[in-house]
């Protein structure tokens with residue numbers, strides 16, 4: 001369904017790649033979380049799938065299309081099989097809930113009759129049946145995100161890409177959105193979701209792909225937000241910090257080049273699924289038990305660079 005073969009993306013003027021030599025496969029019907037610190041490449045990954053960016057190297061196949069050779073004139077048609085949801089909802093402020101969802105169908109030339117049936121159906125599905133005449137500013141954040149999700153799925157996409165869809169929502173509202181995304185997934189849509197929300201990832205126990213500096217360092221079935229282990233190189237520094245904190249003794253010699261003893265309280269070494277078509281990156285050739293909590297990545301205050309709306313009024317039917 002989605003395949004990356006040794007894909008690298010270096011933005012012009014950048015000194016290092018946003019994504020480096022990424023290979024993976026996502027199968028039909030999967031629900032995949034993309035996790036990693038700000039700037040690790042999650043949004044770039046999603047934009048490559050949308051063909052909003054071109055890889056600098058490597059091949060990307062989505063829904064049977066080779067995106068490197070897909071003609072520009074075919075891109076709008078290709079994107080009709082993809083739904084996209086963003087952290088900041090991106091609703092049209094001067095259109096009602098109904099019209100926000102209907103707009104997507106109008107620009108791809110769906111008939112009035114189709115729209116009159118499809119929009120109420122999808123609004124019911126997302127729990128907004130009674131709010132079709134409201135404007136975005138009359139809705140809560142969670143409701144606005146439901147409208148955005150309705151708009152993304154009204155054309156029944158094969159793949160739903162969600163870039164931090166709960167980033168602006170409180171935990172209870174986020175849980176409702178995740179229930180909705182799970183239902184959409186259970187109905188057959190493949191879902192890829194970039195997130196910083198550890199609670200959601202830990203609760204849902206889905207496939208987790210973790211990026212560090214554009215490299216896949218973990219691809220785990222039923223994973224958590226943070227692995228129970230950290231890369232071995234980091235372990236030396238972590239141990240050193242911990243020992244300095246507790247006893248003042250430097251620790252580098254004690255841990256480098258050998259597997260350290262696990263403390264009584266250490267979690268078991270995780271048995272994660274081997275990476276799917278993913279070469280092990282140099283920074284994570286193997287993992288050892290975590291000794292100190294790694295600092296949790298935090299969302300940036302400003303939104304990452306974002307692509308324009310997927311469907312333009314000029315698109316042909």
Ligand SMILES: Nc1ncnc2c1ncn2[C@@H]1O[C@H](COP(=O)(O)OP(=O)(O)OP(=O)(O)O)[C@@H](O)[C@H]1O
Nearest residue numbers: 011018037038039040041042043044045300304305
């Ligand atoms: N359009 C762009 N032009 C130049 N550099 C970019 C562009 N988009 C992203 N980058 C850079 O690529 C790297 C990866 O960015 P990306 O937005 O993919 O990360 P992210 O993991 O989605 O971050 P966040 O969690 O903050 O959204 C960063 O170093 C970023 O500065």
